[in-house]
Amino acid sequence: MTWLLWRQHRTEVCVLGLLVGMFGIALLVLGTHAHDLFPDGPAQCAGAAGLNDACAASFRRLDEEYGFVENLLAAFYLVPVVVGAFLGAPLLARELEDGTWQLAWTQAVPRMRWLAAKLAALAGVTLTLTGLFTAVLTWFRRPFDAWEGRFQYDAFDLEGLVPPAYALFAFGVATAAGAILRRSLPAFGVAFGAFLAARMSVALLARPTYATPLTTMERVPASGSKDRAGHRPDFADWTIERGYADATGRRLSSTEYYDLETAANRTGTNLNQFLHDRGIQQFGVYHPADRFWTFQLIETALFTTAAAVLIGVVVWRVRRRLI
Amino acid sequence: MTEFALRTDGAGKRYRKGWALRDCTLALPAGGVIALVGPNGAGKTTLLRLAVGLLAPSTGTVEVLGHDVTASTPRTLSRIGFLAQDHPLYKRFTVAEMLRFGRACNLRFDQGLAERRLAKLGIPLDRRAGTLSGGQQAQVALALALAKRPDLLVLDEPVASLDPLARHEFLQVLMGAVAEGGVTVLFSSHVVHELERVCDHLVVLNRGRVTLAGDIDTLLAEHRLLIGPRTATDPDRAATVVEAVHSDRHTTLLVRDGAIPTAPGWQAQPVALEDLVLAYLRRPSEPSAAVTSEVSA
Numbered sequence: 060m061t062w063l064l065w066r067q068h069r070t071e072v073c074v075l076g077l078l079v080g081m082f083g084i085a086l087l088v089l090g091t092h093a094h095d096l097f098p099d100g101p102a103q104c105a106g107a108a109g110l111n112d113a114c115a116a117s118f119r120r121l122d123e124e125y126g127f128v129e130n131l132l133a134a135f136y137l138v139p140v141v142v143g144a145f146l147g148a149p150l151l152a153r154e155l156e157d158g159t160w161q162l163a164w165t166q167a168v169p170r171m172r173w174l175a176a177k178l179a180a181l182a183g184v185t186l187t188l189t190g191l192f193t194a195v196l197t198w199f200r201r202p203f204d205a206w207e208g209r210f211q212y213d214a215f216d217l218e219g220l221v222p223p224a225y226a227l228f229a230f231g232v233a234t235a236a237g238a239i240l241r242r243s244l245p246a247f248g249v250a251f252g253a254f255l256a257a258r259m260s261v262a263l264l265a266r267p268t269y270a271t272p273l274t275t276m277e278r279v280p281a282s283g284s285k286d287r288a289g290h291r292p293d294f295a296d297w298t299i300e301r302g303y304a305d306a307t308g309r310r311l312s313s314t315e316y317y318d319l320e321t322a323a324n325r326t327g328t329n330l331n332q333f334l335h336d337r338g339i340q341q342f343g344v345y346h347p348a349d350r351f352w353t354f355q356l357i358e359t360a361l362f363t364t365a366a367a368v369l370i371g372v373v374v375w376r377v378r379r380r381l382i
Numbered sequence: 383m384t385e386f387a388l389r390t391d392g393a394g395k396r397y398r399k400g401w402a403l404r405d406c407t408l409a410l411p412a413g414g415v416i417a418l419v420g421p422n423g424a425g426k427t428t429l430l431r432l433a434v435g436l437l438a439p440s441t442g443t444v445e446v447l448g449h450d451v452t453a454s455t456p457r458t459l460s461r462i463g464f465l466a467q468d469h470p471l472y473k474r475f476t477v478a479e480m481l482r483f484g485r486a487c488n489l490r491f492d493q494g495l496a497e498r499r500l501a502k503l504g505i506p507l508d509r510r511a512g513t514l515s516g517g518q519q520a521q522v523a524l525a526l527a528l529a530k531r532p533d534l535l536v537l538d539e540p541v542a543s544l545d546p547l548a549r550h551e552f553l554q555v556l557m558g559a560v561a562e563g564g565v566t567v568l569f570s571s572h573v574v575h576e577l578e579r580v581c582d583h584l585v586v587l588n589r590g591r592v593t594l595a596g597d598i599d600t601l602l603a604e605h606r607l608l609i610g611p612r613t614a615t616d617p618d619r620a621a622t623v624v625e626a627v628h629s630d631r632h633t634t635l636l637v638r639d640g641a642i643p644t645a646p647g648w649q650a651q652p653v654a655l656e657d658l659v660l661a662y663l664r665r666p667s668e669p670s671a672a673v674t675s676e677v678s679a
Contacts, residue, residue, distance in 0.1 A: 158470035166487035167460035
């Protein structure tokens with residue numbers, strides 16, 4: 060069975076391994092240089108962009124020399140779906156397309172054992188490839204995380220535990236779609252679409268609700284340029300919403316705020332002074348940075364459960380001989 | 383005690399679009415060659431897939447070599463060889479890799495036997511399966527199935543896609559394997575021609591139902607053609623008439639009555655297997671109704 064698994068799937072595994080390996084090595088090379096900008100390690104500079112001149116200089120060079128790489132990282136949102144769907148789609152669909160399921164399941168290996176071996180091996184490859192790649196990417200992003208925090212979409216979605224879970228989900232969708240549609244290419248397409256839809260709706264709608272966000276409310280300071288270090292939400296927190304409220308804490312709409320601004324201009328006072336005098340407060344709704352791993356675990360559990368349900372559908376269909 | 387190669391009791395299979403096989407009760411003895419005949423869409427593939435455990439019946443039971451095949455134990459599976467329609471192979475595997483696949487996935491696999499068969503046919507082991515001709519692919523698939531040394535070999539339309547030469551060669555190899563002994567062959571075909579020469583047992587399937595099943599010699603002995611003056615069907619005989627064909631002056635009845643004495647004015651003739659099968663294929667699936675057809679001229 061091991062030989063058969065390797066013989067049937069070596070092309071996909073090699074192509075994906077090569078791609079992931081190439082990008083991984085490129086990130087390691089670039090990342091080593093980027094890390095060299097921080098002699099004491101990027102973590103030492105976390106949140107110190109405005110406090111420490113050496114760190115500020117490091118961050119500036121990081122932005123100048125590697126800012127473009129950080130923008131390119133967005134392409135790696137697709138690594139999990141490419142790996143998972145590429146391995147999952149042909150698992151059953153190719154056998155069904157070519158009629159070879161009738162060959163595979165009439166040898167002496169019972170179909171459930173055949174399926175279990177395939178699922179375990181290919182899900183294992185999916186997790187290994189995305190896991191290794193994510194480890195490299197997480198390391199690569201450390202200087203950027205020290206600068207911008209880890210809760211933004213371009214960090215949270217690429218780091219830690221969630222990318223392998225996304226990949227497992229893509230693998231599950233692709234396998235189930237392949238079992239139902241009986242064609243590899245449409246199964247790959249369905250997996251791609253389902254992946255984008257699930258990822259976007261979870262990231263935009265579900266993720267902010269994993270915990271109750273915290274709210275800060277403080278009076279607008281009289282002079283605007285005051286150093287805000289130590290105030291929440293800070294750079295590493297995940298700000299959901301931010302705005303102005305009146306002295307009673309009632310949130311102001313944008314028109315109300317605009318009216319205040321016009322009034323300040325008309326009287327010729329400094330805007331901050333004007334707001335301060337009227338007791339206007341600034342509020343921020345946010346998730347503190349230390350919720351990162353909790354949120355990662357919740358999202359990982361969410362996608363892993365979905366993957367498990369989809370694999371369950373596949374197992375059920377094969378077991379019931381619906382295919 | 384006779385072991386049955388395939389025994390079904392009220393077996394049926396329903397797909398989403400309807401019943402592919404209904405109420406199928408068969409007891410096919412082990413040994414010899416069994417032909418499953420029917421037009422396209424009659425349910426032959428469904429019945430064969432039930433027989434090798436690729437499908438589970440929606441109703442009834444299917445027993446192969448005395449075991450419930452849906453249990454799919456390695457022991458039961460290794461006793462059955464299956465050659466699916468269009469003889470699928472892993473197209474990108476070489477022939478040698480196909481044999482390795484067989485060895486890896488079976489409890490017993492006679493690699494030497496398969497290699498000898500393929501060498502005799504001049505099929506190189508290092509060619510990719512997808513680049514072989516249709517006839518050669520069928521031979522590789524047959525060699526794979528036979529190397530399992532199965533007790534039951536099931537073939538779905540094995541020669542339908544082959545040219546006459548490849549068809550002849552394939553049947554020769556198959557019958558050679560049967561002659562070597564031990565294996566029961568169950569194969570489906572929509573070609574009625576030449577069945578008599580190779581088969582011992584016959585099952586006719588039409589629109590998802592079994593319309594005729596039995597030993598070929600017995601079936602031929604039970605049926606005969608009666609030719610006489612044009613009449614409506616004799617009410618005494620109605621139950622035994624399979625088919626009645628009327629021309630201007632004569633009536634030809636295909637009857638299943640053993641060999642009771644012929645009425646005056648009627649001539650009895652033996653029926654050819656092909657005509658017998660065709661008569662049953664023309665018959666509606668309800669067992670009581672006989673077909674009456676008019677032949678002009």
